[in-house]
Amino acid sequence: xxxxxxxxxxxxxxxxxxxxxxVQVLGICSALAVxxxxxxxxxxxxxxxxxxxxxxxxISAMRNSIPLRVRIVVQLMVVSALVILVDQLLQAFAxxxxxxxxxxxxxxxxxxxxxxxxxxxxxxxxPWAAFIDGVGNGFGYGLIxxxxxxxxxxxxxxxxLGIQVVPQSxxxxxYENNGLFILPPMALILAGIIIWIxxxxxRSLIET
Amino acid sequence: xxxxxxxxxxxxxxxxxVIVIALVLSLAATLLQQRQxxxxxxxxxxxxxxxxxxESSVENAMLLYQKYVTEELYDEHPVYVTQIDNGxxxxxxLRGKGLWGPVWGFIALKEDMNTVVGITxxxxxxxxxxxxxxxxxxxxxxxxxxxxxxDRGNFVSITLVKGGAGNFSGNRKHAVDAIxxxxxxxxxxxxxxxxxxxxxxxxxxxxxxxxAAPDTVTKQDTxxxxxxxxxxxxxxxxxxxxxxxxxxxxxxxKSVRQQSVPEQEQQQQTSPVSAADTFQKMPEQPVPQQQSxxxxxxxPEKQDVYLDTAAExxxxxxxxxxxxxxxxxxxxxxxxxxxxxxxx
Numbered sequence: 133x134x135x136x137x138x139x140x141x142x143x144x145x146x147x148x149x150x151x152x153x154x155v156q157v158l159g160i161c162s163a164l165a166v167x168x169x170x171x172x173x174x175x176x177x178x179x180x181x182x183x184x185x186x187x188x189x190x191i192s193a194m195r196n197s198i199p200l201r202v203r204i205v206v207q208l209m210v211v212s213a214l215v216i217l218v219d220q221l222l223q224a225f226a227x228x229x230x231x232x233x234x235x236x237x238x239x240x241x242x243x244x245x246x247x248x249x250x251x252x253x254x255x256x257x258x259p260w261a262a263f264i265d266g267v268g269n270g271f272g273y274g275l276i277x278x279x280x281x282x283x284x285x286x287x288x289x290x291x292x293l294g295i296q297v298v299p300q301s302x303x304x305x306x307y308e309n310n311g312l313f314i315l316p317p318m319a320l321i322l323a324g325i326i327i328w329i330x331x332x333x334x335r336s337l338i339e340t
Numbered sequence: 341x342x343x344x345x346x347x348x349x350x351x352x353x354x355x356x357x358v359i360v361i362a363l364v365l366s367l368a369a370t371l372l373q374q375r376q377x378x379x380x381x382x383x384x385x386x387x388x389x390x391x392x393x394x395e396s397s398v399e400n401a402m403l404l405y406q407k408y409v410t411e412e413l414y415d416e417h418p419v420y421v422t423q424i425d426n427g428x429x430x431x432x433x434l435r436g437k438g439l440w441g442p443v444w445g446f447i448a449l450k451e452d453m454n455t456v457v458g459i460t461x462x463x464x465x466x467x468x469x470x471x472x473x474x475x476x477x478x479x480x481x482x483x484x485x486x487x488x489x490x491d492r493g494n495f496v497s498i499t500l501v502k503g504g505a506g507n508f509s510g511n512r513k514h515a516v517d518a519i520x521x522x523x524x525x526x527x528x529x530x531x532x533x534x535x536x537x538x539x540x541x542x543x544x545x546x547x548x549x550x551x552a553a554p555d556t557v558t559k560q561d562t563x564x565x566x567x568x569x570x571x572x573x574x575x576x577x578x579x580x581x582x583x584x585x586x587x588x589x590x591x592x593x594k595s596v597r598q599q600s601v602p603e604q605e606q607q608q609q610t611s612p613v614s615a616a617d618t619f620q621k622m623p624e625q626p627v628p629q630q631q632s633x634x635x636x637x638x639x640p641e642k643q644d645v646y647l648d649t650a651a652e653x654x655x656x657x658x659x660x661x662x663x664x665x666x667x668x669x670x671x672x673x674x675x676x677x678x679x680x681x682x683x684x
Contacts, residue, residue: 213361
């Protein structure tokens with residue numbers, strides 16, 4: 133049942149044709165919330181990579197002992213523990229950032245990507261493969277987050293990572309920041325555009 | 341792999357899992373507690389220093405703070421005083437409600453207790469890009485040089501005005517631009533400035549009196565001027581406690597308990613004294629009765645008496661109410677340390 137796994141593919145496929153956000157359409161909520169600026173998007177991506185990776189590892193190691201009837205409860209407990217750990221570490225070592233991300237780190241618990249990967253992969257694969265799969269999916273999620281954060285901060289605030297990018301002379305000649313980019317709907321529209329581009333280039337992704 | 345597990349197995353499995361996770365998390369929380377508290381303390385020091393115009397980094401904040409800032413107490417509420425070349429600066433803590441959660445900060449006033457030197461604001465979870473703009477330098481720099489009292493000495497506070505300070509009905513020097521798209525946060529900040537500064541108004545008047553030569557006429561004036569703003573505020577806020585003394589002592593305590601202690605802290609607090617206390621020295625033990633009766637005298641009728649005693653204190657030197665309060669608070673603090681040590 134557990135054949136040889138292609139680790140490279142586990143990392144690369146979530147970036148493209150199995151991307152959790154654009155193809156599986158999971159984890160949209162936090163993608164809207166933390167991508168107003170690039171920096172929180174980066175830290176959020178990193179946190180999700182850590183959580184998905186290690187929770188996959190743990191769940192997969194436990195998979196033969198987990199009673200199926202209560203597996204969701206067990207999965208939730210493991211994820212919650214990891215998320216709280218990440219939150220505590222952020223508060224201790226990256227205090228400013230943990231304040232910026234506020235509730236959204238805690239909300240990784242409810243991120244569908246994590247549970248989705250348990251059900252689809254970690255419950256029936258070896259720990260190491262599950263770890264790689266989790267990290268890969270974290271990357272896939274983080275990639276979209278960073279793209280969204282980049283465009284939203286650039287057009288919404290004229291900055292990148294908090295540094296002014298749009299020159300002052302533009303503002304003087306009538307350029308204005310687009311307020312729509314700061315609001316959550318723009319993240320959905322941007323994600324929609326990414327999905328559109330991706331599917332027009334790879335027609336096998338189009339559902340009929 | 342698809343075994344049928346008995347109910348007993350499931351119960352034991354879940355119980356063990358819960359215990360293991362609880363142990364891991366409490367271990368992590370205990371190990372990281374010190375660091376997190378330090379972070380909070382340093383952040384608070386930095387924002388106090390920044391409000392007085394002193395820039396600090398995470399590394400030197402502690403040193404600069406010890407060098408410049410001394411703490412005083414007014415009715416259990418802290419006031420921070422810095423002595424820089426061009427005079428004293430008084431820094432008052434602020435706490436209030438934004439749109440999604442608490443907002444807080446520090447406002448620094450010049451010795452005249454009127455001109456704003458600077459302000460620092462922070463929040464728990466205002467909308468990024470909108471309400472969260474209150475933390476930006478552009479927004480906070482607007483407050484520099486604004487006044488909280490009008491020319492006749494009436495308390496007016498500073499208002500965040502929608503559409504720009506130009507739309508303010510009163511004098512421009514009491515208004516700053518609100519944040520577009522962050523109206524509710526802006527209103528929260530306005531309300532926070534008003535209620536917190538109003539609470540400190542007696543302290544300000546007392547210090548001003550002490551600064552100027554004690555003069556009966558001015559004392560009368562200030563005593564009368566304190567009350568109208570007070571009554572106004574009381575009639576505006578129906579749901580607040582009715583007596584002024586209750587307002588002064590109760591409201592801030594409640595607000596501290598409800599808003600300013602982030603949820604995280606509440607969860608991982610291993611001892612009842614820690615993070616909450618670093619911000620505001622709230623006595624967990626009851627204050628000696630005599631003391632609290634004394635300090636609650638801000639009844640309009642008793643205002644005169646209060647100011648009189650304050651003036652006497654200033655005449656007889658610095659060994660008065662304030663010093664004894666300081667000593668009391670120090671005692672309380674050391675008590676708490678004792679408690680903490682005992683628990684450990």
